[in-house]
Amino acid sequence: MHQYTSEIISLDPLVIYINNFTSSQEAEEFINLGSDEFVESFISRSRGANTRVTGRTSQSAPLPMEHPLVDCLLSRARTFMGSMMLPHEPFSVPQLVRYFPSQKYDLHTDFWPEHQIMNDGSNRLFNRVASFFVFLRDNCTEGETYFPLVEPSHTDPHAAHDFEKLYGGKVARGQMEGEEKGVKFKPITGNAVFWVNVDEEGKGDRRLIHAGLPVKEGEKIGLNLWPRKFFGTVDDLEGGKKKKEKKAWSGKWKE
Ligand SMILES: O=C(O)CCC(=O)C(=O)O
Numbered sequence: 001m002h003q004y005t006s007e008i009i010s011l012d013p014l015v016i017y018i019n020n021f022t023s024s025q026e027a028e029e030f031i032n033l034g035s036d037e038f039v040e041s042f043i044s045r046s047r048g049a050n051t052r053v054t055g056r057t058s059q060s061a062p063l064p065m066e067h068p069l070v071d072c073l074l075s076r077a078r079t080f081m082g083s084m085m086l087p088h089e090p091f092s093v094p095q096l097v098r099y100f101p102s103q104k105y106d107l108h109t110d111f112w113p114e115h116q117i118m119n120d121g122s123n124r125l126f127n128r129v130a131s132f133f134v135f136l137r138d139n140c141t142e143g144e145t146y147f148p149l150v151e152p153s154h155t156d157p158h159a160a161h162d163f164e165k166l167y168g169g170k171v172a173r174g175q176m177e178g179e180e181k182g183v184k185f186k187p188i189t190g191n192a193v194f195w196v197n198v199d200e201e202g203k204g205d206r207r208l209i210h211a212g213l214p215v216k217e218g219e220k221i222g223l224n225l226w227p228r229k230f231f232g233t234v235d236d237l238e239g240g241k242k243k244k245e246k247k248a249w250s251g252k253w254k255e
C-alpha cells in the first residue's frame with residue numbers, strides 16, 4: 001500500500017502539497033515508460049491547431065494509460081479527489097515534461113476558457129477540473145513551479161516569516177517585479193502539487209496561473225495528471241445553433 005501525506009497550502013483557491021505521491025522507484029519507472037517519446041512541447045489551444053511557442057521550451061511525452069503502473073497512479077489520484085470526480089469521468093493522457101538548463105514554461109492556466117469537445121463522438125464538453133503536477137526528477141537547481149497569485153493561508157500573520165521553515169524548504173515565497181508575491185514549489189522527486197482549476201459551474205479560476213521557472217543547471221522532469229469533468233454537451237451549449245468562431249486562446253497569461 002502506497003502512503004502519502006498532504007498539506008494544505010491555500011484554501012481559496014485550493015492548493016494542496018502532496019508528499020511522496022510516488023516513490024522514487026515509481027518516478028524512475030514513469031520516466032522510463034515515456035522517455036522514448038519526448039518531443040518539443042506545444043501548447044494546446046482552445047481552438048485551432050496546437051502550436052509551438054517560445055514561452056514553452058520543454059519536451060513532453062505521453063504515458064500509456066493502460067500500463068498497470070500508470071493505471072495505479074491514476075487510481076491514486078482519483079481516490080485523492082474523492083467526490084470531486086465521478087466514476088465515468090476520465091483523465092487526460094498523462095504527460096511527462098522535461099526541462100534542461102534555461103528551459104521553462106511561462107505563466108499559463110491548465111484549464112481552457114472554453115470547454116473542449118470529447119473526441120469519442122459523444123459531443124460531451126469537458127475541462128481540466130484540477131491538476132496534479134508530480135516532480136519525477138529533481139536533479140536541477142531552480143526550475144520551481146511558481147503561482148504568483150496564490151498566497152499561503154496563515155492563521156497567524158506573524159508566522160509569515162517562518163514560511164520556508166514551516167514547509168521545510170519545499171515551498172517558498174516567490175518574487176515578481178522585485179516584490180514578494182505568491183508561492184513557488186521546489187522540484188522534489190515523488191512530491192506533487194494539486195490544485196483546483198474550475199468551479200462547479202465550469203468557470204476557470206485565473207488565480208491558478210502558474211509557470212515552470214527556468215532550470216538553471218541539470219535536469220527536471222515532471223508529470224501532469226489532468227482529471228476531466230464533463231459540463232453538458234455541445235447541444236446544451238449552442239441550443240442547436242452553430243457557434244460563432246472565437247479567437248483561439250492558449251491559456252497563456254501574457255504574450
Ligand atoms: O514545470 C512546471 O513546473 C510546471 C509545468 C506545467 O505547468 C504544465 O506542464 O502545465
Ligand SMILES: [Fe+2]
Nearest residue numbers: 108109110210
Ligand atoms: Fe501547467
